[in-house]
Amino acid sequence: MNSLGYAILSLLVRKPCSGYEIQMLLDALWPAKHSQIYPLLNKLKENHYVTFEQVKQTGKPNKKIYSLTETGKEVLSEWVKETPDPPVQRDEFLIKAYALWLTNEEDGIHLIQDRLKRYQYLLMEHQKTVQEMEKTFGDEVLNKTSPQFGRYVLFKRRIQMDVEEINWCEWVLGLLR
């Protein structure tokens, strides 16, 4: 089993989801395309880590709602205890920033400004999510035994990182002008 598999289990332990829903929730955790998710869900089912039931819908296509089994919950709990692999960030922007000195002022400023705008937008999105969670769940989000806890602290982390990215962009823009 790979990281993506465990990421899916960690979503399903909070609540049953369709494959489609899983893809969107994964965005904040371990982004993946549906072409990777659906075959993996079948594999998880074969391993008896998840089960699903067909849900018929009118006006929308039918869907499969996946739930975690007891076995699934156990393997997830065991995996969480093991030390995680070091993070890997692949960010084309960093390469372009590294080679910034090659370009003219205009192109350089443009590169940084696009980045700045992107993270200003992301910051707003992430703040929205946090505010929604606080409104819906109240103090529960800060309770370490609540299913909301992990999601909440991760979004708080994202916000801090967004702010730093913005600060850095503004600092670099100052140097470029």
Add this chain to the structure above:
Amino acid sequence: MNSLGYAILSLLVRKPCSGYEIQMLLDALWPAKHSQIYPLLNKLKENHYVTFEQVKQTGKPNKKIYSLTETGKEVLSEWVKETPDPPVQRDEFLIKAYALWLTNEEDGIHLIQDRLKRYQYLLMEHQKTVQEMEKTFGDEVLNKTSPQFGRYVLFKRRIQMDVEEINWCEWVLGLLR
């Protein structure tokens, strides 16, 4: 050509390097294994983006020193102007943090503390690099036309991110206790 190819070109535009040296410099930019780097260098050579010369060494294995060609420099400059792909961060820790509420207090604290230590170490390493650059190059590091500029601002960015990661870990540890 893929991102790794351009990352290599952006290193070589600063100074000629061996494949081995490239791997180490790539660590801060676009980490890659030597098994990916060496075949790519041959491809870059076939495309006439780079050239190399054999350097015989005594006491050490011989090496190939790769340099950027004019063509290589041109394609790199053009690529830098295009808008970069959005960053992808794959971080197993985030999945485990998301599923933190499943574990007992001990395991949870352990997970966060390991992360904290890791980033305290990385912060020190990155600060060392920045101080070295400042000592070697002085104000040149802040000159947007200097080959040092990109590398310098990227390490400054890393330091800010390290600090935020540390702050976040300490905040979460407070919640867990």
Add this chain to the structure above:
DNA sequence: CCTCCCATGTAACAGGTTACATGATTAT
């Protein structure tokens, strides 16, 4: 004696992206 550093390469495999495929409903 053993491990780390230097230095380069190939082959098999796992993980991830793009493209192909289908199709109804709702909003602009």
Add this chain to the structure above:
DNA sequence: ATAATCATGTAACCTGTTACATGGGAGG
């Protein structure tokens, strides 16, 4: 009209990791 949302799946391809392969010199 046209795009976006919901919903699932497969196949071909590209990218990245692990393992195989070699070998001298330095330092603990």
